[in-house]
Amino acid sequence: MFKEKVYWHDTVEMPSGHEANQLPQKVDVAVVGGGYTGLSAALTLAKRGVSVAVLDAETIGWGASSRNGGMVLTGLKIPMQTAIKRYGRDFARRLFQCSLDSIATVEKLCKEEAIDCGFARTGHLLAANKPKHYELLAKEAEFMAKEFEHAVRLVPRGEHRDEIGSDLYHSALVDEVSAGVNPAQYVTGLAGAAEKAGATLHARARSTSWNVGRSGFLSKRSADRFKLKTSLWPRTGTPVLPPPGYAARSCQLGRTSSPPNRCTINWPASSARITG
Numbered sequence: 001m002f003k004e005k006v007y008w009h010d011t012v013e014m015p016s017g018h019e020a021n022q023l024p025q026k027v028d029v030a031v032v033g034g035g036y037t038g039l040s041a042a043l044t045l046a047k048r049g050v051s052v053a054v055l056d057a058e059t060i061g062w063g064a065s066s067r068n069g070g071m072v073l074t075g076l077k078i079p080m081q082t083a084i085k086r087y088g089r090d091f092a093r094r095l096f097q098c099s100l101d102s103i104a105t106v107e108k109l110c111k112e113e114a115i116d117c118g119f120a121r122t123g124h125l126l127a128a129n130k131p132k133h134y135e136l137l138a139k140e141a142e143f144m145a146k147e148f149e150h151a152v153r154l155v156p157r158g159e160h161r162d163e164i165g166s167d168l169y170h171s172a173l174v175d176e177v178s179a180g181v182n183p184a185q186y187v188t189g190l191a192g193a194a195e196k197a198g199a200t201l202h203a204r205a206r207s208t209s210w211n212v213g214r215s216g217f218l219s220k221r222s223a224d225r226f227k228l229k230t231s232l233w234p235r236t237g238t239p240v241l242p243p244p245g246y247a248a249r250s251c252q253l254g255r256t257s258s259p260p261n262r263c264t265i266n267w268p269a270s271s272a273r274i275t276g
């Protein structure tokens with residue numbers, strides 16, 4: 001029997017009680033959404049002495065940030081070959097470096113804010129389903145070394161039992177730089193750190209509209225509508241969108257587990273299958 005439940009939510013006491021927090025009448029910055037994006041922005045601003053209120057329509061950490069795979073991976077959602085084609089070699093290299101920097105940022109934040117979320121540089125493993133994928137994985141390793149000076153290790157069939165604990169796959173590619181976290185513990189830790197730095201967090205505070213130019217921010221909590229004045233409203237009115245953080249393509253579901261506890265991904269994505 002299947003139960004629809006977020007496993008991570010059972011591993012931590014998720015942020016709660018923020019619906020009772022009184023909304024300030026005026027803040028420098030109002031952040032809409034209490035996930036990784038909003039909370040880390042709030043933490044950064046609050047640490048610089050900016051007054052911040054984080055509004056979430058549900059509860060703090062309710063969204064994807066507490067429900068994801070916890071894979072903190074190198075690279076982008078799109079293959080780096082596509083990134084080069086689409087954006088050119090130089091920009092693709094900068095994007096790849098951003099992905100490395102983002103892992104270092106999570107690591108630093110966990111350390112500095114003492115966020116206990118199991119952050120570990122476990123690396124990640126691309127596991128190939130078919131024998132013919134071995135050649136492609138070898139090319140991928142060559143490509144990453146040549147274009148990005150990034151070393152990944154090819155694990156041929158027969159040698160990958162140590163990695164995957166099974167002979168199910170045909171070969172694999174290991175990237176030692178990637179990491180893993182418990183995502184719900186991470187977002188809960190970020191919320192605590194943002195609060196400690198002075199940001200106020202508000203649950204059940206859906207933002208319904210805003211007015212560029214009048215420094216106004218209209219929001220709604222249950223039946224009440226409230227207006228929050230913000231002084232650091234971007235003059236251009238351009239919203240700031242979070243970068244795509246979804247690095248995982250499809251994760252392996254199966255009885256086998258990777259002994260070094262690596263994030264394991266079927267490769268290529270189109271050949272993903274569910275085992276066990």
Ligand SMILES: Cc1cc2nc3c(=O)[nH]c(=O)nc-3n(C[C@H](O)[C@H](O)[C@H](O)COP(=O)(O)OP(=O)(O)OC[C@H]3O[C@@H](n4cnc5c(N)ncnc54)[C@H](O)[C@@H]3O)c2cc1C
Nearest residue numbers: 033035036037056057063064065068069070071207245246
């Ligand atoms: C199933 C799944 C697996 C994933 N796996 C990975 C992974 O392994 N690795 C990885 O890097 N990424 C992964 N991702 C992506 C990652 O979870 C997201 O990129 C990240 O959580 C986005 O954070 P966020 O703060 O931008 O959004 P969210 O965490 O979704 O937060 C947005 C918040 O905004 C609130 N909100 C929405 N509208 C309003 C409004 N009008 N007013 C007030 N509040 C509002 C919501 O309630 C929500 O709490 C995965 C995503 C999913 C769904």
